[in-house]
Amino acid sequence: MNNHYTVLGLYKKMETTVNATPQIREAFNLKDGEIEVLTSAAYPDEILIEDKTLMYQVNKRQFLFPFLLGIVGLAIGILLAGGTGWIMNLDVGGKPPFALPPTGIITYEFTLLFAVIGSVISLLIYGGLPNWTERAYDPDITDGSLGILIKVNSNEEQNKAADMMANLGAYKVKKGKNDF
Amino acid sequence: MKSFNYKKHNDYKWAMTVDLDRCDGCGACVVACQAENNIPSLGVEQTQEGRNMLWLRIERYIEGSYPDVKVRFLPMMCQHCDTAPCESVCPVYATYQNNEGLNVQVYNRCVGTRFCGNNCPYSVRYFNWYDPDFEGKEKNQLNPDVSLREKGIMEKCTFCMQRIRRGKDNAADEGREVHDGDIKPACVQTCPTGALEFGNINDHHSRVSKLAHSGRAISLFEEKGTHPSVKYLKGGTADVF
Amino acid sequence: MSSNNVKRSSDAVTAGGHGDISLLPELEAFRDPKSKAARASYDDADIYRDEKSFNEHTLAPMFTTSRAYFVFVIALGIVIANGFAWFVAQTFLGMGQTNMHEPLFWGAYIATFVFWVGMSHSGTIVSSILRLSQANWRRPILRAAEAMTAFSLLVAGMFPLVHVGRLWRVYYMFPLPNQRELWPNFKSPLMWDMMAIGIYLTGSMTFLFIGLLPDLAVARDKAIRENNWRRHYLSFLSLGWRGSHREWSVYNKASMFLAVAILCIAPSVHTIVSWDFAMTMTPGWHTTIFGPYFVVGAIYSGIAAVITLMISLRWIFKLDDVIRTLHIDCLAKLLIVIAIIWTYFYFCEFNVVWYSQKPEEWGIWEWQAERFGSFLWIMVGGSVLSIFLMSWRKIRTNMVAMFFITLLVNVGMFIERYLIVVPILSHRDSAYMWTDYVPSVTELSIIVGSFAYFVLLYALFLKLFPIVTMADVKEGVIVSGDVKLGRHAVRMQVKE
């Protein structure tokens, strides 16, 4: 695996950041996924950075997991409530072995359970979480700073990028290696 | 009767009739039941709490006031409903309908949610609030045919299932069907006035079948649609005066 | 090395952004005093300081612990230990330690169970509805409400275990593949109930956790900076959250979806709890209204509990500037609506029975009125009174009044649950078996213990996790701004 170098520039104003990102992106020809904006709060999509991959692929695929697992839950619900009742044909209160209402209830619950699990899984997978390794980061971000994090391939590019970020208003620039 | 006819046809369907006109409330059946089924005595403290463990109890109702007062007795035991409300609510299949029309309680499976007791309109299900207390010599009396129930599980009248099994075994040994009157639960066996009858209601010649199809037969809480196996024979209204 | 760009942007009048004059009142309070004096010339440092001090302030309840807190926790621990001791005794001696008896098989335990399940409906429902409807005032209170959901469900889930006769056989109810030749009966409402509560607990725990994620990162950073012991679990639980735009985007989508899912689960849960009763043929329980009635009742008691809790938090942790009267006011308005619906349902239930006068059903009301008359009045009167009182803004914004009103509502709702379980079971079809019931010391101790348990869980949560939804507050700051409309600058919010 190739080594890569990271630069994290911290900004204090949204405008500065928004101004800086396209310039940096252009300068180093960064693809989606090679530049991140770190913030302490959720900004509406596409406000800070244009990320087509995220918009048109990830956010769409994200719902695949809840959907698929929902179907799995549906099947499990039917099997559990209906199927086992059918196999275990004990007469209880004159209820039929495959009783629709109870099966419906259990199926509903299981579908939702699996959908919930699916959405968490998709959050983890597409959000790249969990990742407990040492990564380029600065605690200032949670205190309100905005960070622009980029991934470049060489040391020279890294230095260049750091200078550029400082020029574009970063009050702090951090350099790192293999910690995107 | 049933909306789903998935049950196979059975030779036996056990039923009981209670002749309210004959019952004099003497309580012999109550004690016979306790003796046969290893039902523990709860003692004073538990009775004070309002508990009791009478699989068969004689309900007593008062009508009117002095001097035109009437006291009625109503022996109440598990009605062994065809569509028993208690069965479907059990989360662990601890109670179910067997193929002879009995509402069976499986002690081993019971976890003690007591839901069945809440759904029994006849309130004939009983709970073991404590472990049964059979001390020392009293153990000698315990019926080996009937298991003891530990604390935390529900129990109720079984129609003396052990006697039904023995009756069927004996009949099978002799290579015949069970005759009417072969099998008598302890209460039916002992009833001095003959108010209780037991038998196979599928056999149209059995006494219980005839009584159950007589004009006097009623089911308790018929409107609830539980289809009990116990039929009550209405008391006559006497025109003495 | 500030560039032209920076200058240019500060001149621009745009909606949103940290850098603009318009800050939500949430953050206004945390301005540096110096900069407050020189309001006209904000610079970057000021904004930085604002959010930092906001973080400091809202994390203060978590990171600073007074002696009183320990005393309080120990006191709670004693109450819980007392309840637990009675519970152990009950398990070993038998359910006879309670005062339940035939045919009153369910008693105060189940009433409390329903109460706690009801409480759990506040948090997630309120939070998902508000999240989905993007109500701006929701932001600071979500966490407190969601945590309440999770903990009251944990407490509620304890009660079936306390209630069953054979605790050591309770795994018979789980659909686990086994060699014991056992399988649960899914036709039983209890199974539905168990499934629903289990799933709701999973769901609301997930919801709580996902909601926590960004704030965990904030707390983590603070803990690491201060070398606080909390950094260990916080770094683990925050899953390496960096706040990248991709994380935020995926996170927002996922939490929206979760909000929808939870909103689907929550009403079904309390409906199913109501079906534990309504599926039986016991008169008084066997009614179709029970499903919605329980759900509304749950939300009713839940919102009231949220308000009680908010006011307590405000007082105890001096969070007046985060949880403001605005929030209590808004919640109270919601509470009025729910209270009216609940009262309406209650009236429906009563009126139907009263008019038909079916003896087995009307008998229960008479029985209730005779034996639990004062309870009935506290319940109904409390509800009507609270609607009446809360119609005044003065009362809605009076924290003391609201504290007691919402407490009264929840006392009433506890009574309601008790009256659903006890009078009906003590007045069964078979009149011979009518009975009376008063909870025993065991039952009361365990129930009191459960309240202490809830408070303890909450108290521990406060010290381990951020209680204010900081990320949401910050988001609110971002997406809103003043727009000049004629002579006034009006605060607007961007909605997606």
Place this chain on the structure above:
Amino acid sequence: MDRRSFLKFGALAASSGVMGACGQATQKVIPFVIPPEDGANPVDGYHYATTCRECEAGCGVVVRTVNGRAKKIEGNSVHPISNGRACVKAQAAVQRVYHSERLTDPMVNKNGKFEKISWNDAIGMLVEKLKIANGKTFFLNNGANDALAGVVDSIFGEKGGNFIASNHDFGHESLIAGGSSLFDFPKIQLADMSNADFTILLGADMNESGVSPVYQAYTFGQSRRGRPSKRGRFVYCGSRLSPTAASADKWLPVPPGQLGLLALSIAQVVVDTVIQRELAPSVGRDTLMGWRQALNSFTPEKTYKKIEVKADYIRRMAAPFVDEAPALMVAGDGVVGFTNGTSSTEAIEFVNMLSAEIGREKTKLSQAKTLQSNPTLKAALQANFGLAPEKQSFRRLKILTDGMVGNEYKVGIISHTNPVFDTPKSLKFKEALANVPFKVSFSCFMDETTVECNLVLPDNHWLESWSAQLPNFRPGVPILNLVQPTVVPFLNTKQAGDVLLEAAAKAGIAVPAKNLESFIGTVIEKNRAYLKDVPTALDTKESWNHMLQSGGWWPNYNIGGQAETPKPASLSAVSKNLIIEDPSFDGDDSYQFYLHPYKTAHMGRGNGANQAWMHEAPDPVTTLMWQFWIEVNPVMASTIGVVEGDIVKVASPYGSITGPVFPFAGLRPDVIAVPVGYGHTKYGELANNVGSNAMNLLGITIDKTSGALAFRSQKVSITKDKGSVMMMRNAHPRGEYKGEIFQL
């Protein structure tokens, strides 16, 4: 793990979870809840026929024993008395065998402390005392006519100052005396209601505390619904609505002691109608006219003041005796509990006899099936097993007590009876007993009387004993009940009869046999010729076994046969004595209420008080459990100012009792009903200190004709006392009025 493999794994886990659990469900899961049909049943054990000795009704029972332990008692279906049924006492008898408080060893009383001794020492002591006593011995039993009584009779007899008495149910003497004026055999009249269309129960609480509850309940059931298309109707007259009264169609609250008058009033109407319609020619017109003359003063209008039953009602009650006979009148405790008990019983038997005469004419008899009577055999058996009726009256118990006070006895033998507890305190039996230097008690349990004795000899329970018993059955019909040990005694106990025979032999007294078993065998062998149904081909041993198998011997059924015919001489005798004096009551005007002590089916006279089942089974009428109560009419209760559970004090000149009040609508306002058998002090854990003993209130009022204790002749006062208790009811106080929910 990538996404695809995760999904795969998830699906696999889920499906295997479902399938693994219930793949072979029908084979595996269901067997767990449905026991296999061919599974082994536990052993059935052995079934022995014997006779229940819990009371003296003599019901044949079958005992199921498994591994040498008695498990269950059931009615013997071939026995003419039990007809395969059993009462609550019989059902609970097993609990007495395996009672944790049963006496295990012989004990000697050393200054109030009981010390265990060996049987040898115990019998030695008894022998020594019997030698010293030399004829100054008394024997007291519970009124049983059994082999033990026979043995005692033949050992001690009435020679040299020996005295035999019995402490049996109060009032039976009057039933015997009343019946004996009509029949040859002085035995309690037992009504067979099987075929009766109309029955008037006069204070007859036959189904719970009658002479033979099982038999009478059986005939009650037969009358009610045992016959196709006919329903027997019942009217109960008496002060209290007992369970029997509750199962009757109508309850008429008649003042205490006036039931005989009611019978005569009905008789007057019946005789009048008979003469008008010229029925019953077999009696003879002269006799009829004589009766009419004698009954002239008992027209319904004249008796109304005393019996408080409308003339109209009397006429309607009389009508079935003429029109629809068989009709029947049954006397019970409510009749014999008063000083006019004997004459009232006579009046009742007179009406029955009259009804039988009319019925005979219409070929309708009150008895459906009868046993063939054999007076000779009956007399022979009576001579050997049992005491002469004259030895069994309360008057005799009084004489015994007086004798004890007069130091007439050196040795007292008390067998299975507890007079210290269940006779009126004013008899002062306990104090009298202290004058006897040496007392022996044969008992299974420690009780108030046994505690007073010097030597306690634990008896076998009847399930472990040999005996033969003559039941209280219809006059002239011999029934010999055999009691055989169904289980081997598991405690260090010995049978009372054997011990007495051994001791008497050692003391040099002539004994009829070596032990009880051989005594019974000898008597049966002597009367072998009469025992027609035992095949003659059988030898002694075989016939003995034959009888043991069926539980005894009784004559064949004679289906549809004749009822016992009263002697014509008796009829005229009755006609001359148709006078019923007013009952006299004990207690002056300050005592305003009539005390109505009654036996419940469960407690009996107090024997049941140490049995958990007896306490646990709710009392039929009050549904109270584990508790004593005092019944008061609700109107009276509110007058006194008490509600259910309040403690009241009931006082008589002889003593007072306290207990919680139970307002009961089925009670006359001037009557206070108290169950007997409560208030034990030394009868074990369950019995002690439960309630108060109604016997504390009773004075000694005796029916002069029969010598019976008029146990309902006491007047008492009632006052509110301090405090109240929780009533352990089975029925809810409000729910019990909601019986209409069942739409019966």
